[in-house]
Amino acid sequence: MSIITNINKAFDHRIRLGIMSILMVNEYADFNTLKELLGVTDGNLASHTKALELSEYINIEKQFIGRKPNTRYSTTKLGRAEFKKHINALEKLINK
Amino acid sequence: MGTKDYLQDIGEIKELMNKSSRFISLSGLSGILAGIYALIGAAVAYWLVTNSARQYLILDGKIFRLVLLDLFLIAFVSIITAIYLTTRKAKKNDEKVWDVSSRRLILNFLIPLVAGGLYILIILGQQKYGQTAALMLIFYGLALVNAAKYSIGNIRYLGYIEIVLGLICAMFPGYGFWLWVLGFGVLHIAYGSLMYFKYDMK
Numbered sequence: 001m002s003i004i005t006n007i008n009k010a011f012d013h014r015i016r017l018g019i020m021s022i023l024m025v026n027e028y029a030d031f032n033t034l035k036e037l038l039g040v041t042d043g044n045l046a047s048h049t050k051a052l053e054l055s056e057y058i059n060i061e062k063q064f065i066g067r068k069p070n071t072r073y074s075t076t077k078l079g080r081a082e083f084k085k086h087i088n089a090l091e092k093l094i095n096k
Numbered sequence: 097m098g099t100k101d102y103l104q105d106i107g108e109i110k111e112l113m114n115k116s117s118r119f120i121s122l123s124g125l126s127g128i129l130a131g132i133y134a135l136i137g138a139a140v141a142y143w144l145v146t147n148s149a150r151q152y153l154i155l156d157g158k159i160f161r162l163v164l165l166d167l168f169l170i171a172f173v174s175i176i177t178a179i180y181l182t183t184r185k186a187k188k189n190d191e192k193v194w195d196v197s198s199r200r201l202i203l204n205f206l207i208p209l210v211a212g213g214l215y216i217l218i219i220l221g222q223q224k225y226g227q228t229a230a231l232m233l234i235f236y237g238l239a240l241v242n243a244a245k246y247s248i249g250n251i252r253y254l255g256y257i258e259i260v261l262g263l264i265c266a267m268f269p270g271y272g273f274w275l276w277v278l279g280f281g282v283l284h285i286a287y288g289s290l291m292y293f294k295y296d297m298k
Contacts (some may be wrong), residue, residue, distance in 0.1 A: 017105060021112040026196075029116065033196055037116050087109070090102050 008082055010055045015040055015048045020075070020083045023058060024077035028074040049073060057082060098181045119197040119247050121189050123181035124296050127288025130174040134280040137170035142273070170280075185296070197246065205243035208235055229272035233262030248295070254287045 011017050018038045022029050029037075035045050052058045057079030061072040075083070114120070141163045148159045186193045212235025216228055240255030258279050265275040 006210040014108070017109060019113050021109040025113045025117040029196075032249075033116070036192075037112060065206075088108060094102050094106070 001002070006085050007093070008086040008089075010052065010057065011083065011086045015044065016052055019045075019048060019052060019073070020079065023073060023075045024080065024083060028072045030060075032072045034073065046089070052079070057080075070086070097180065100226070115191075117197060117246065119191070119195075119201045120193050121182055121186035121193075122247055122251070122291070123178065123185045124288045124291030124294070126174075126178040126181040126282050127291060129177050129288070131182075131284030131286075131288060133170050133173050133177075134284060135277065135282075137166050138273070138277045138281060141166050157196075201243055201246040204246055205239050206237075208242055209239040210236070212238070226269045226272075226276050227266055227277040230262045230265035230269065232276065233265055235260050235262075236279075237262060250285075258284060 009022060015038060019034060022034060022037055031042075031045065035042065035050075038045065040048075049058065049060065053060050056076055059074045059076055061074070062074065063070055144159055144162055144166070148157075183193045192198070212231060213237075216231050219225070219231075220228065237255045237258030237260075240251050240258060242255075244250070244252035244255060261275055261279045261283075265272055265279075268275075
């Protein structure tokens, strides 16, 4: 397998990479936390989390805090493994 | 994407991982000031005890209550200073003072500290006060080590030193006062200065 195939298309975007980075070191993060850390708009963030969810790399958990809806995100086992592979591939590309 | 873009990606990943999991705006200056307050407080306590009729500390006495008040004041003023300076620094760093990372930091700092504080109060109530300085140093050290995971990593080493001092203090309770001065006064000033020149001056 060439190194290029390990570069995961799903992560080959600044915002998706950012979402994964935050979720790798946190048990979970909610929508507003992600939004603030990444400095993106609601719609933009929603579409990227949706894409990651479709690839089954993150879990989306909707709940209510009082009467306010709150969406929490966390990585899946698959997501963590794929992200690690992606980072290793990035490192190899840089060190080449 | 060229190599340069990937390098930038890695840089951004690192930054986001740090920013989202650690609260880094702790102020070095507040460490220095906390040390100075501790020294002043210790001097006051020393003066109170040596000028009392007995020249040593007994429980339930007036002097003892004054010393407790003194300790409480040191802690209170240190906390207020830390909150003020940290808020100021966080604003400068464009970091929120009260967010997930700072809440997590405070919670993990407080768990060993509050457990230790309550334990000390309980054994003081049982007239066992010989180990108070040692216990304060040990539990404070544990709190720092625990909090270091969620902040600037190197406050861990301050924690290690406090724990070692605490254990030494437990062996030589007669030097409790001086080890307390060293741990809470001198070490805070030294460590605060180190942090101040390393991070705040930038």
